[in-house]
Amino acid sequence: MKHSPLNLFILLIPLLHSLSHATATVDQAGLLTALRRAKMQSQGEHTFNEKWFDNMSFEVDEETTDRKMQDDLMKDGLPGQPFPVKFKQFAGYVSVDKSTGRSLFYYFTEAVENPASKPLILWLNGGPGCSSLGVGAMVEIGPFGVKSDGKSLYAREFAWNKVANVLYVESPAGVGFSYSNATSDYELSGDTRTAQDAYTFLLNWFARFPQYRTKDFYIIGESYAGFYIPELADVILKRNTDKKPFTKIQLKGIMVGNGIMNDATDNNGTFDYMWSHAMISDETYQGLLKFCTSPNFNRTKCDLVQFAVDEEVGTIDFYNIYGPVCSHSNASKKAKCAQDYDPCELSYVRNYLNLPRVQEILHANGTNIPYAWDACSEMVHSYWKDSPTSMFPIYKSLISSGLRILIYSGDMDAVVPVTSTRYSLNALKLDVKKPWHFWVDDLGEVGGYQIVYEGLTFSTVRGAGHEVPRVQPQRSLSLLKKFIAGQF
Amino acid sequence: MKHSPLNLFILLIPLLHSLSHATATVDQAGLLTALRRAKMQSQGEHTFNEKWFDNMSFEVDEETTDRKMQDDLMKDGLPGQPFPVKFKQFAGYVSVDKSTGRSLFYYFTEAVENPASKPLILWLNGGPGCSSLGVGAMVEIGPFGVKSDGKSLYAREFAWNKVANVLYVESPAGVGFSYSNATSDYELSGDTRTAQDAYTFLLNWFARFPQYRTKDFYIIGESYAGFYIPELADVILKRNTDKKPFTKIQLKGIMVGNGIMNDATDNNGTFDYMWSHAMISDETYQGLLKFCTSPNFNRTKCDLVQFAVDEEVGTIDFYNIYGPVCSHSNASKKAKCAQDYDPCELSYVRNYLNLPRVQEILHANGTNIPYAWDACSEMVHSYWKDSPTSMFPIYKSLISSGLRILIYSGDMDAVVPVTSTRYSLNALKLDVKKPWHFWVDDLGEVGGYQIVYEGLTFSTVRGAGHEVPRVQPQRSLSLLKKFIAGQF
Numbered sequence: 001m002k003h004s005p006l007n008l009f010i011l012l013i014p015l016l017h018s019l020s021h022a023t024a025t026v027d028q029a030g031l032l033t034a035l036r037r038a039k040m041q042s043q044g045e046h047t048f049n050e051k052w053f054d055n056m057s058f059e060v061d062e063e064t065t066d067r068k069m070q071d072d073l074m075k076d077g078l079p080g081q082p083f084p085v086k087f088k089q090f091a092g093y094v095s096v097d098k099s100t101g102r103s104l105f106y107y108f109t110e111a112v113e114n115p116a117s118k119p120l121i122l123w124l125n126g127g128p129g130c131s132s133l134g135v136g137a138m139v140e141i142g143p144f145g146v147k148s149d150g151k152s153l154y155a156r157e158f159a160w161n162k163v164a165n166v167l168y169v170e171s172p173a174g175v176g177f178s179y180s181n182a183t184s185d186y187e188l189s190g191d192t193r194t195a196q197d198a199y200t201f202l203l204n205w206f207a208r209f210p211q212y213r214t215k216d217f218y219i220i221g222e223s224y225a226g227f228y229i230p231e232l233a234d235v236i237l238k239r240n241t242d243k244k245p246f247t248k249i250q251l252k253g254i255m256v257g258n259g260i261m262n263d264a265t266d267n268n269g270t271f272d273y274m275w276s277h278a279m280i281s282d283e284t285y286q287g288l289l290k291f292c293t294s295p296n297f298n299r300t301k302c303d304l305v306q307f308a309v310d311e312e313v314g315t316i317d318f319y320n321i322y323g324p325v326c327s328h329s330n331a332s333k334k335a336k337c338a339q340d341y342d343p344c345e346l347s348y349v350r351n352y353l354n355l356p357r358v359q360e361i362l363h364a365n366g367t368n369i370p371y372a373w374d375a376c377s378e379m380v381h382s383y384w385k386d387s388p389t390s391m392f393p394i395y396k397s398l399i400s401s402g403l404r405i406l407i408y409s410g411d412m413d414a415v416v417p418v419t420s421t422r423y424s425l426n427a428l429k430l431d432v433k434k435p436w437h438f439w440v441d442d443l444g445e446v447g448g449y450q451i452v453y454e455g456l457t458f459s460t461v462r463g464a465g466h467e468v469p470r471v472q473p474q475r476s477l478s479l480l481k482k483f484i485a486g487q488f
Numbered sequence: 489m490k491h492s493p494l495n496l497f498i499l500l501i502p503l504l505h506s507l508s509h510a511t512a513t514v515d516q517a518g519l520l521t522a523l524r525r526a527k528m529q530s531q532g533e534h535t536f537n538e539k540w541f542d543n544m545s546f547e548v549d550e551e552t553t554d555r556k557m558q559d560d561l562m563k564d565g566l567p568g569q570p571f572p573v574k575f576k577q578f579a580g581y582v583s584v585d586k587s588t589g590r591s592l593f594y595y596f597t598e599a600v601e602n603p604a605s606k607p608l609i610l611w612l613n614g615g616p617g618c619s620s621l622g623v624g625a626m627v628e629i630g631p632f633g634v635k636s637d638g639k640s641l642y643a644r645e646f647a648w649n650k651v652a653n654v655l656y657v658e659s660p661a662g663v664g665f666s667y668s669n670a671t672s673d674y675e676l677s678g679d680t681r682t683a684q685d686a687y688t689f690l691l692n693w694f695a696r697f698p699q700y701r702t703k704d705f706y707i708i709g710e711s712y713a714g715f716y717i718p719e720l721a722d723v724i725l726k727r728n729t730d731k732k733p734f735t736k737i738q739l740k741g742i743m744v745g746n747g748i749m750n751d752a753t754d755n756n757g758t759f760d761y762m763w764s765h766a767m768i769s770d771e772t773y774q775g776l777l778k779f780c781t782s783p784n785f786n787r788t789k790c791d792l793v794q795f796a797v798d799e800e801v802g803t804i805d806f807y808n809i810y811g812p813v814c815s816h817s818n819a820s821k822k823a824k825c826a827q828d829y830d831p832c833e834l835s836y837v838r839n840y841l842n843l844p845r846v847q848e849i850l851h852a853n854g855t856n857i858p859y860a861w862d863a864c865s866e867m868v869h870s871y872w873k874d875s876p877t878s879m880f881p882i883y884k885s886l887i888s889s890g891l892r893i894l895i896y897s898g899d900m901d902a903v904v905p906v907t908s909t910r911y912s913l914n915a916l917k918l919d920v921k922k923p924w925h926f927w928v929d930d931l932g933e934v935g936g937y938q939i940v941y942e943g944l945t946f947s948t949v950r951g952a953g954h955e956v957p958r959v960q961p962q963r964s965l966s967l968l969k970k971f972i973a974g975q976f
Contacts, residue, residue: 276760276765277899278899278937280924281924282910282924283923311925312937316934322950411765418766419764419766435769436769436770436772438800438802445803446801446802446803446804449767449800460766462804462809463810
């Protein structure tokens with residue numbers, strides 16, 4: 001895979017918008033503009049290289065690990081957490097390159113009940129550059145959320161460790177507490193190195209947590225992890241053929257939520273979504289189709305059209321178009337009855353994870369990272385080296401391997417909207433095994449719609465945004481349970 | 489206008505779905521099927537007849553009315569209402585045809601403060617056959633809603649009589665408490681007779697409430713009232729040219745919410761909406777486009793496709809696709825945080841309006857109507873005689889008259905969705921005065937999007953369903969205030 005510097009200043013930064021509160025307009029609209037523009041400008045340049053795997057190297061602690069599982073145990077749990085909790089939590093660093101000191105930070109929550117009988121989930125957020133700890137664990141699926149005081153935690157009713165053991169990794173190095181001692185390492189950030197490091201991380205983590213090596217293993221995440229997840233699965237399946245005990249990972253399936261998949265169809269779906277959801281004018285819609293799609297992409301004219309998108313749409317959350325916006329003075333109050341989450345929660349998370357006591361308990365202190373913990377890293381995405389235009393080649397390979405694949409989509413997201421994923425899956429041209437139908441959640445309500453292809457299932461989650469479990473926690477846990485139970 | 493019996497068994501019955509609770513699937517999906525099918529089967533047959541007005545006759549109490557305003561006053565307000573309230577309420581019958589005893593029932597709420605300085609609004613629900621009292625006043629914009637006990641009322645925070653005097657008419661005869669002594673009258677139900685009677689009602693009502701004759705007058709409503717409202721406005725403007733004092737009505741503007749407008753574009757927009765909101769499969773979408781649109785409409789094949797729609801979509805509320813459904817056992821509880829309304833409220837309204845004491849206070853007793861009050865009348869819509877395919881001719885006439893026109897659309901409605909209205913307005917080919925832009929509500933949030941044409945404004949209401957004020961009460965009151973203030 002080529003490593004020429006793309007210098008995509010902003011490639012795809014889901015969740016980053018949540019960081020800024022005073023200037024939500026610029027952030028949200030600006031983000032959409034930036035990510036589409038960057039991807040479109042590079043379109044066709046970065047096709048998938050079948051040999052990408054050959055360029056990877058893995059630094060594995062085959063026999064021993066410098067640190068034991070018990071060393072990472074957080075004996076009293078997280079500071080400010082509600083008591084009592086019945087499950088164990090672990091956190092710490094796993095080295096992925098000793099020469100540069102590159103290490104990934106993880107947080108691991110055992111299942112609430114009988115963890116030995118439960119599968120293991122690796123959760124990955126996107127970006128590139130966003131934290132699975134801060135976003136995934138803290139505002140989406142982890143056992144605790146952070147209260148507005150930035151110090152104390154509340155129990156999340158539909159936490160995913162009610163059905164599985166869940167591992168959150170801040171990936172790649174440069175995100176959250178993950179780091180390298182050689183700052184030049186960050187300049188090599190990209191899809192290839194992310195997959196290589198994530199895989200190395202896994203092998204070393206299993207060495208530290210050997211009893212999880214035999215558990216059914218799932219990789220789940222969202223947004224730009226729509227690339228991370230199939231890429232990591234591809235590496236795992238290829239390495240599994242080595243038939244060495246320490247490289248054998250019991251990967252059973254992947255779930256990808258509102259994930260990018262294939263640039264051209266993802267872009268077209270976004271334009272259609274914005275028009276059909278009455279966000280933009282007819283003229284702007286026509287302009288997007290005319291100037292912002294291949295092969296007639298016109299940078300100057302597309303820039304102007306994207307500017308029109310920003311102007312027209314106004315201050316709404318592109319990631320949840322009917323949801324509350326944090327910047328609004330009473331968003332926090334309104335959230336109680338509009339959609340049941342606090343749009344400002346990520347700012348409480350930032351405060352919490354920067355408390356020295358919290359970092360100490362997480363075993364994240366003492367690394368002397370010269371900047372505060374943040375939910376997304378601009379540095380990482382600004383250096384991003386490689387990002388293919390399509391995941392189709394890897395999906396085809398994964399499907400032929402028999403891996404269980406669930407693509408899901410919250411239908412209130414305008415960033416990687418449900419129309420994009422429908423177009424992408426159509427372009428993938430899979431045979432239909434069970435036609436389009438509704439699926440029913442644990443409450444007996446229509447949870448969304450589903451189509452089962454040969455080797456891949458697509459489910460929408462009705463009334464959910466980009467961060468599906470945040471907006472529809474109960475419904476997304478229903479979906480997870482069904483997937484783990486092998487119901488599709 | 490021709491009066492051949494169309495016998496459209498079901499033409500357009502928004503809100504009727506709310507009546508049945510045990511069989512919500514059949515109702516909701518069945519309704520969509522029925523209304524689309526009936527309209528499509530009759531397509532092209534019922535074009536607008538320019539001479540429709542010439543066939544009308546008006547029976548006006550020019551000098552006196554048999555009943556005075558004070559006779560209709562509900563001195564102690566409605567049974568079970570919260571005290572104190574500062575405004576007067578009136579209710580009663582107004583004759584529109586003495587020969588057959590045809591009379592329309594109205595409910596009138598004066599503005600909370602200083603009614604003499606406030607405009608007068610006539611609110612009309614659609615159907616055909618649905619009640620402005622039961623739906624409009626009681627679950628959307630009236631001062632009171634009905635509690636789940638079916639006996640007591642609560643105050644509605646964003647009631648429209650906070651900014652205007654509001655008149656609700658059960659129209660046409662056969663709807664709610666409105667009736668005729670000659671049952672054969674019901675067989676003449678249709679657009680023409682509805683407009684004629686509504687106009688006659690207004691003149692006679694003004695004779696009873698003379699101080700409202702000089703107030704700025706607005707007609708507002710939704711759904712099938714997308715036909716009622718421009719039709720009534722057309723009659724008013726034509727009769728205003730008579731220059732007789734008693735026919736002079738100070739009509740200043742109309743507001744139409746999720747209203748039908750033009751069959752072909754309304755239908756196409758609905759198909760697109762269902763696909764882009766992930767409700768139906770690609771195949772069903774293609775089938776709708778192929779067999780359910782003019783000129784290739786194929787009844788048998790379209791029926792099959794409509795059946796597929798029902799099967800695929802499942803039990804959701806077509807009128808508010810992300811909202812709660814009454815039939816679900818815990819809908820009432822969930823509604824507190826999903827969208828802040830009780831989806832079962834219309835059943836409480838039915839219980840309330842059938843209480844003998846309530847009918848007595850409303851001056852609706854003593855008419856010996858041989859059936860219970862219901863929110864929508866199947867009898868009325870089953871006899872529906874005439875319904876044009878398009879409102880464009882009347883809109884063009886109204887626009888040239890200088891009437892202020894606001895079309896608005898809740899963007900979560902799949903029955904007359906925002907895409908339909910966009911297609912319809914495009915087909916109307918008006919000049920753009922102010923291009924597409926967001927509008928800001930009283931909370932400072934993006935209330936939706938707006939385009940100002942020469943003579944007509946279109947506003948979306950973000951996060952609202954078919955019954956816009958029910959789902960987004962605060963936002964819709966913001967929109968009303970801006971319209972009355974002449975801000976667009």
